[in-house]
Amino acid sequence: MASAPSNTTPSAGAPGAVHRPDTAARALVKILVAGPFGVGKTTLIDSVSEIRPLHTEEHLSEASAEVDDLAGVREKSTTTVAIDFGRISLPGDVVLYLFGTPGQERFRALWDDIAYGALGALVLVDSRRLDASFDVLGLVEESGLPYAVAFNDFPDAPRHHGTERLRQALDLEPGTPLVTCDARDRDSSIDALLALVDHLIGRDPVEAR
Numbered sequence: 699m700a701s702a703p704s705n706t707t708p709s710a711g712a713p714g715a716v717h718r719p720d721t722a723a724r725a726l727v728k729i730l731v732a733g734p735f736g737v738g739k740t741t742l743i744d745s746v747s748e749i750r751p752l753h754t755e756e757h758l759s760e761a762s763a764e765v766d767d768l769a770g771v772r773e774k775s776t777t778t779v780a781i782d783f784g785r786i787s788l789p790g791d792v793v794l795y796l797f798g799t800p801g802q803e804r805f806r807a808l809w810d811d812i813a814y815g816a817l818g819a820l821v822l823v824d825s826r827r828l829d830a831s832f833d834v835l836g837l838v839e840e841s842g843l844p845y846a847v848a849f850n851d852f853p854d855a856p857r858h859h860g861t862e863r864l865r866q867a868l869d870l871e872p873g874t875p876l877v878t879c880d881a882r883d884r885d886s887s888i889d890a891l892l893a894l895v896d897h898l899i900g901r902d903p904v905e906a907r
């Protein structure tokens with residue numbers, strides 16, 4: 699008599715076994731790390747990435763001195779001209795592929811290609827230069843990407859700003875996560891990414907693109 703079909707998955711290598719790569723059970727998520735010039739995007743990807751990150755840094759030129767405002771980041775000598783790339787595995791089998799964007803408007807043409815397929819963006823903001831963030835926030839909103847905002851905590855950032863005042867100043871929706879991080883610190887940067895992931899998970903699927 700024929701036996702009832704078994705639900706047992708054949709072990710790997712056994713006849714009829716289905717190859718199931720390690721990545722199959724994980725959620726692989728593309729995330730943008732965006733923000734204005736010199737806000738700490740490359741630094742954040744460097745501090746969290748579990749693989750050797752990819753960078754496309756070039757030295758700041760004399761020509762760029764007139765347009766790239768180094769106020770607050772005087773020691774900065776290079777800038778990202780294409781992308782940064784890194785990877786971080788989070789609890790719950792979520793793997794984030796981090797794509798850092800260039801900060802300057804002159805690299806706008808790269809945005810659509812870099813953003814293609816992304817599920818969300820972490821927008822870094824420098825509270826000493828809030829106005830520098832408006833172009834990037836506009837771009838992220840235009841692209842329809844859900845996002846979280848992280849203030850990169852520079853030591854000389856004004857302390858009198860309350861989070862709510864910053865939220866108002868940036869004209870953020872009430873549901874947009876707003877956190878503070880230190881891009882040089884791995885745990886702090888991971889917390890900022892987790893705030894974004896929680897936001898993505900908590901979204902109504904109908905709102906999600």
Ligand SMILES: Nc1nc2c(ncn2[C@@H]2O[C@H](COP(=O)(O)OP(=O)(O)OP(=O)(O)O)[C@@H](O)[C@H]2O)c(=O)[nH]1
Pocket residue numbers: 733734735736737738739740741742771773774775776777778779799800801802850851852853879880881882
């Ligand atoms: N004090 C302090 N300095 C930081 C922090 N994050 C970044 N920096 C410094 O600020 C400068 C800018 O950092 P980057 O990571 O190059 O900034 P970016 O956003 O990638 O810059 P672009 O790619 O040129 O737009 C670097 O000199 C960093 O060492 C921070 O949290 N605190």
Ligand SMILES: [Mg+2]
Pocket residue numbers: 739740741777778782798
């Ligand atoms: Mg950079």
